[in-house]
Amino acid sequence: EIVLTQSPDFQSVTPKEKVTITCRASQSIGSSLHWYQQKPDQSPKLLIKYASQSISGVPSRFSGSGSGTDFTLTINSLEAEDAATYYCHQSSSLPLTFGGGTKVEIK
Amino acid sequence: EVQLVESGGVVVQPGGSLRLSCAASGFTFDDYAMHWVRQAPGKGLEWVSLISWDGGSTYYADSVKGRFTISRDNSKNSLYLQMNSLRAEDTALYYCAKPELRAPMGGAFDIWGQGTMVTVSS
Numbered sequence: 771e772i773v774l775t776q777s778p779d780f781q782s783v784t785p786k787e788k789v790t791i792t793c794r795a796s797q798s799i800g801s802s803l804h805w806y807q808q809k810p811d812q813s814p815k816l817l818i819k820y821a822s823q824s825i826s827g828v829p830s831r832f833s834g835s836g837s838g839t840d841f842t843l844t845i846n847s848l849e850a851e852d853a854a855t856y857y858c859h860q861s862s863s864l865p866l867t868f869g870g871g872t873k874v875e876i877k
Numbered sequence: 878e879v880q881l882v883e884s885g886g887v888v889v890q891p892g893g894s895l896r897l898s899c900a901a902s903g904f905t906f907d908d909y910a911m912h913w914v915r916q917a918p919g920k921g922l923e924w925v926s927l928i929s930w931d932g933g934s935t936y937y938a939d940s941v942k943g944r945f946t947i948s949r950d951n952s953k954n955s956l957y958l959q960m961n962s963l964r965a966e967d968t969a970l971y972y973c974a975k976p977e978l979r980a981p982m983g984g985a986f987d988i989w990g991q992g993t994m995v996t997v998s999s
Binding site: 802804806808813814815816819820825857859861864865866867868869870871 | 912921922923924927936938939972976977982983984985986987989990991992
């Protein structure tokens with residue numbers, strides 16, 4: 771099973787700051803890494819697919835990078851509406867797995 | 878509008894059974910594999926099961942293997958999860974999820990339902 775380790779678990783950030791969340795895979799997954807945003811009492815929403823591909827309708831302040839085992843989600847100029855928990859997810863091999871999540875709080 | 882709507886979640890006793898349903902609309906259902914993902918209260922996301930577009934192949938997380946059965950009825954645009962021998966640790970919000978690609982596993986999940994809550998408690 772591919773284990774995805776996210777860091778940090780929690781981040782408290784002021785608006786307009788830059789946020790960086792990392793996801794490390796226990797073995798190489800190429801670019802088969804996706805990022806989701808989940809706000810309280812909502813379903814997860816796809817933010818970035820295949821490590822760095824943008825999703826229509828997602829603000830351009832969200833970007834992703836990485837390949838192999840190390841991946842990063844970056845939120846440039848954080849806005850209040852970005853308060854949420856962010857998850858990475860690998861679709862390289864079964865069982866599919868998710869990272870433990872990173873909760874982003876707005877100061 | 879592309880939509881997934883889950884139903885069937887209830888409170889059930891340990892050892893009991895339950896069948897969840899997911900009604901799909903707005904896309905060609907039988908073009909896609911489909912997944913179930915769950916989220917225990919206050920916890921992260923856990924992949925549960927996958928079924929191929931034609932129902933011919935199914936896969937499960939070890940935590941549910943032998944107890945849960947995924948199925949689909951393409952004529953009804955519906956996905957199901959039969960849950961047997963339920964345990965307290967199966968308590969979770971169960972989501973059905975559509976992958977974005979017409980491929981065996983399908984890549985990222987671009988559409989999620991709102992979830993249906995299963996509580997296993999005596």
